[in-house]
Amino acid sequence: MHVRHLSLVDFRSYAVAELPLAPGVTTIMGLNGQGKTNLVEALGYVATLGSHRVATDQPLVRFGASQAVIRAVVVRHDRETLIELEITPGKANRAKIARSTVSRTRDVLGTLRTVLFAPEDLALVKGDPAGRRAFLDDLLVARQPRWAGVRQDYDRILKQRNALLKQSAAALRGAGGGAGGGPRGRSSGQRHQAEPDSSQASALHTLDVWNTHLADVGSQLLYARLRLLRDLTPLLAAAYEEVSASQATTTATYRASLSEPLSAAIAAGAVPEVEQVRAGLLDAFEEHRRAEVERGVSLVGPHRDDVQLALGPLPAKGYASHGEAWSLALGLKLAAYQLLRRDLGDDPVLVLDDVFAELDTERRERLAALVSDCEQVLVTAAVGADVPDRLRARGVTYMVTLGEVTRVD
Amino acid sequence: MYEGIVQDLIDELGRLPGIGPKSAQRIAFHLVQTDPADVARLSQILADVKDKIRFCDLCGNVAEAPRCRICGDSRRDSSAICVVEEPKDVAAVERTREFRGLYHVLGGAISPMDGIGPEDLRIRELLSRLADGGVTEVIIATDPNISGEATATYLTRTLAPLGLRVTRLASGLPVGVTWNTLMR
Ligand SMILES: Nc1ncnc2c1ncn2[C@@H]1O[C@H](COP(=O)(O)OP(=O)(O)O)[C@@H](O)[C@H]1O
Ligand SMILES: [Mg+2]
Numbered sequence: 117m118h119v120r121h122l123s124l125v126d127f128r129s130y131a132v133a134e135l136p137l138a139p140g141v142t143t144i145m146g147l148n149g150q151g152k153t154n155l156v157e158a159l160g161y162v163a164t165l166g167s168h169r170v171a172t173d174q175p176l177v178r179f180g181a182s183q184a185v186i187r188a189v190v191v192r193h194d195r196e197t198l199i200e201l202e203i204t205p206g207k208a209n210r211a212k213i214a215r216s217t218v219s220r221t222r223d224v225l226g227t228l229r230t231v232l233f234a235p236e237d238l239a240l241v242k243g244d245p246a247g248r249r250a251f252l253d254d255l256l257v258a259r260q261p262r263w264a265g266v267r268q269d270y271d272r273i274l275k276q277r278n279a280l281l282k283q284s285a286a287a288l289r290g291a292g293g294g295a296g297g298g299p300r301g302r303s304s305g306q307r308h309q310a311e312p313d314s315s316q317a318s319a320l321h322t323l324d325v326w327n328t329h330l331a332d333v334g335s336q337l338l339y340a341r342l343r344l345l346r347d348l349t350p351l352l353a354a355a356y357e358e359v360s361a362s363q364a365t366t367t368a369t370y371r372a373s374l375s376e377p378l379s380a381a382i383a384a385g386a387v388p389e390v391e392q393v394r395a396g397l398l399d400a401f402e403e404h405r406r407a408e409v410e411r412g413v414s415l416v417g418p419h420r421d422d423v424q425l426a427l428g429p430l431p432a433k434g435y436a437s438h439g440e441a442w443s444l445a446l447g448l449k450l451a452a453y454q455l456l457r458r459d460l461g462d463d464p465v466l467v468l469d470d471v472f473a474e475l476d477t478e479r480r481e482r483l484a485a486l487v488s489d490c491e492q493v494l495v496t497a498a499v500g501a502d503v504p505d506r507l508r509a510r511g512v513t514y515m516v517t518l519g520e521v522t523r524v525d
Numbered sequence: 526m527y528e529g530i531v532q533d534l535i536d537e538l539g540r541l542p543g544i545g546p547k548s549a550q551r552i553a554f555h556l557v558q559t560d561p562a563d564v565a566r567l568s569q570i571l572a573d574v575k576d577k578i579r580f581c582d583l584c585g586n587v588a589e590a591p592r593c594r595i596c597g598d599s600r601r602d603s604s605a606i607c608v609v610e611e612p613k614d615v616a617a618v619e620r621t622r623e624f625r626g627l628y629h630v631l632g633g634a635i636s637p638m639d640g641i642g643p644e645d646l647r648i649r650e651l652l653s654r655l656a657d658g659g660v661t662e663v664i665i666a667t668d669p670n671i672s673g674e675a676t677a678t679y680l681t682r683t684l685a686p687l688g689l690r691v692t693r694l695a696s697g698l699p700v701g702v703t704w705n706t707l708m709r
Contacts (some may be wrong), residue, residue: 272671280637318643322635325679329671 117192117229117462118492119159126181127203128154129519137492141507144496145524146516152496155516156232156467159494162188162199163230163465164254165209165221165264174205190228192462197227225261229456229464233449233471240448241432241441245422252341252423255348255452259459263340270333274414277326282412284319327401330417335394338372338418342387345370345423351454356447358486359479364427366444373420374400442474450486463491472502480504531557583654585630585647587612595619595628602626605662607694608651608680610634610673618666626662629654634672635679643679651680655687666694 124133129151144152157167157176167176177184184203189196200212201224211221218224239247256263349368356366372382378396381388388396400416401408408415425432425444432444456464466487472480472495484504487493493511497503500513513524527535531553539549556564580586581593588594595601595615605626609615615628631646654660665680667673677693684691 269671273675276637276671276675280642283637283640284642321682322637322643322679325635325675325682326637328678329675 117190117465119188119228119465120191120196121187121189122155122159123187124155124158125185126178127158127184127186128176128178130154131178131519133519133521135514135521137494138511139492141487141493141495141511143500143503143508143511143513144494144516144521145500145513146496146498148498150516151519151521152498152516153234153469155521156469156494156496158186159188159228159465159467160230160232161203162186162190162201162224163228164257165201165225168232168234168236172205173203173209176203177205188228199224199227222261222264225257225264229258229460230467231258231449231453231456231464232467232469233446234467234469235471235474237445237449238441240445241425241436245420248423248425249418249421251448251452252344253337255455256340256344258452258456258464259344263337266333266336266340270330270337270418273326273330273333274417274419277323277330278413280319280323280326281408281414284323285409285412287319323405327398330414331394331397331401334397334417335390338393338397338421339387339390341418341421342370342382346385346387348451348455351451352447355450355454355486356443359446359450359482360440360443361478361482362440362443364440366447367426369424369426371422371424372396373416375403439476439479443479446471446483453490465492465494466490467494469496470498472497472504473499580630584615584628585612585632585650586615586628600625604660605664606651606654606660607664607666609666610668610676614666614668624664626664631667631676634667634676636672636675643683646676648680648683652683655684655689660689662690662692664692664694 118139119137122133122135122137124130124135127133133155135155144155146152153169157169160166160168161176167173170176182204186199186201186203188199190199191197198212198214200215201221202210204210209221211218211224213224213227240251253263253267257267345368349366352368353366357363369383369385372379374382374393374396378388378392397417404415414420425448427436427440427444430436432441436444453464453466468483468487472483475483480502481504484507488506488510493507495503495507500508515522515524534556535546535549535553538544538552539546541549544552556567577589578587579589579591581588581596582591583596584593586593586595588596590597602625605624606629607618607624607626608629608631609618610631610633612630615630618624618628629647629651631648631651633641633646635641635643635646655663663680663684665677667676667680681691681693
């Protein structure tokens, strides 16, 4: 697929912008702070309904304006689809597909698929687990949009459960004593409410309800991540080798916050059945209850997991050289690209934001060769010389200056 | 900001659910310009509502007497109770004309984030309605969202030992279809 046209109104630094695009390579040049990333960020928003840079919508709306509009014409198998998004912080965003308003903005997911690689992605290797979890979950959604709903449900249940843990700490702590025993069936069935310690029983009974729901949704999410990682790992190995021209083997080990032996099996690459994962989560809730109550947060579940990346025998985080870390981060993104391409039988749009400046000449050339068969690539750079000629030769170049986009030939 | 009482009116209206500052302003100025008789009628109704409307002792639905219209109707099937979150949900199920039993209004759903636990809902009252064995079927029609589902699970577990037929109805689905299929 590719994007044939992108237009913006009051998005970031742009009052208005019109950007005609075509298959091949589009290079966007401009000094730092002129608005290159803002353009590709808008494209990413159409694909994911979120920004890769900020968690809220407010900064996306041009300062002083109340609403931003992004329009993109997406072409897939010769069919054009116009997507229009109105971003209005403080209100519900609105979306149109082919000029008709959709009931949920989420329905837009799946029309455009992008894979974006930016300097921030170095955090995939060097940063916190949250970034790696988000990488997996974003990719799940890109593969199958329905995961956006599962992910959202999980977050909501988690918030409710955390609120309960915080509030009922006193009641739950008192009852946490005896081993196992299960909170079920105490006051529950009685036709007359139990009187004295009913707050304990009730808090436990309620926690048990949230455990069930968190395990239901959490097991689906965890299972999906494991399957995704299994599909991704060989593609990562291939991509890393191509980018770095090194023989070092890459491994991506899922570190689940579950109890043993399930955790160890998962770390060894096994993908248990959903039902097993669900049971594992319920066990882990039981096991960690005292600690969870003391700290007032949920300590187990997919929101606490991590993916440990390694090169050869050494963990990448803390050990990889700067160049290796770059290659690995790039490898992850290229693997995601290959996976989507294989799944969809169609190329996602590849965005390389300001990355050539970070790579040495050899890596630049290898990357240019790697992306040469992609349907559409958007490249941004501050210095033209950083982008290999063979890439720029494949398409048009735009110059961005102070929020104005002009074509250079 | 407007002169004293107009601003007071806007503030009060703005407190109502679903009415933002702009709507509040529009309604306020509409009222200011409306025929005094119309405004008098509205204010009389507002006063009456609080005077006359109460909650049914049995099911918790809005009523004008100790018993609501449905609980007082001897033709309704008293062996089935449909549990809903709010009085508006009773109205929604009634519109389908598929259910002939009685209702039980919980007054909300479990939501720790909003400080609402099971003890804040009318669950105790439900249990005492079920105590005499006259009810054989409970249909849980809480909302199909996170809180509604948690409430349904809580109720299902709480009711399990009573040996009733307990079913879950998602009220967000096209109601007619769901009722027909679930009620057989
Ligand atoms: N909401 C906004 N309103 C106005 N200007 C903005 C907004 N958000 C970012 N900018 C401006 O956009 C510029 C950054 O653009 P960016 O695309 O990140 O630059 P680069 O060309 O280096 O990629 C900054 O100068 C910033 O002030
Ligand atoms: Mg930039």
